[in-house]
Amino acid sequence: MRTMRRAALGIGLLLLSATACQGMVRRALVPDQPFAQTEAPAAPDYADEASWAALPDREDDADVAPEGESDGQATAAVDVFFVHPTTYYDDAFWNQPLDDEKTNTRTDEGVMRRQASAFNSVGRIYAPRYRQATLGAYLAEDFEDTRQALDLAYGDVRRAFEHYLATWAQDRPLILASHSQGSGHMVRLVHEFLSGDAPANVALRARLVAVYAIGGAIPLDEVERTFPEIPVCATPEQTGCLLTYNSLKAGEAPGEEFERRMWYPEGWLPIEDRPLICVNPVTWRDDDEASAQAEHLGAVRFVKDELSPEPDPAWLTAACRADGYLDVDLLESRRYGPGTGGSSYHIIDYALFYLDLRRNAEARVAAFLP
16 A cells, blocks of 8 residues: 555655656655645644644653753743644645644654754744645645645644734744744745734844744745845844755765745745855854864754753764755764765754754844843
């Protein structure tokens, strides 16, 4: 059965190259019926705690911390709204049913624990579950199916953010953070809620610490055209700015991937020839200077039964390339699992720089607060 084959393929397929094997992957992952001929799963109710993967006043996987670190959510002065990446790989639906416990566990243990928790020393973490587009949506031959699946997913993220603003925000400073599919949705969220002259948007923009939209392949002109008031972060302590990076094995090409598009106010546009944003997560600068190995604060490898692992400092060097990708040279790649088996380090974008992200969030918050 297709369902049995699909489970073993994993999230690394998101960046699978467009070779002959991609046809096989497409058949295994893309739903059989066009989006318009299928029924969407039931929408989440964000007044129900079950519709959230992480909340600050509840015990969940975003509360973990590496050895020597602690969860500071109880006293944090800042909020973190986190949008998770693709964790739904099923071909039964274009968008995840929120009662799919296998996917929810993957989101909690694979993302809340390994990504969102990086911000828990300075922020109260709010991370919605949403009807994310399935992995196969990125491989659909008809982009209209992809668009509709992503639009439905974004609608949930938007409603979750509106619920956060109405229920919990209380004019607190805000970090926006995301990965992969979540960063695509984050671009739209920033445009709708923080850009422009509307009083509510101006007020929210004044509360913005930073946007960590990681692993989203965001073109530079996305910032210029979609939210011009929010610049790319150029220094480690700058606030009110956006940063992203996309990790590759040093010296490797990104490969021939599926056609990538990004949402702009005028529609979904191809981005193959658009320079990408790259902020080096070791130096926190948007230039092409390579970091020194000693500057790397620490990768963190969470495994299922080890919730307070020891960080691996001085584990890598990193440099932004002319094409906007981040060249990463690892001391020992195999320690970080199957995500280091090819040219892309996409699925460990957070893990490789976990402690660097944690310290940088602390620095930006310190610069923001009076």
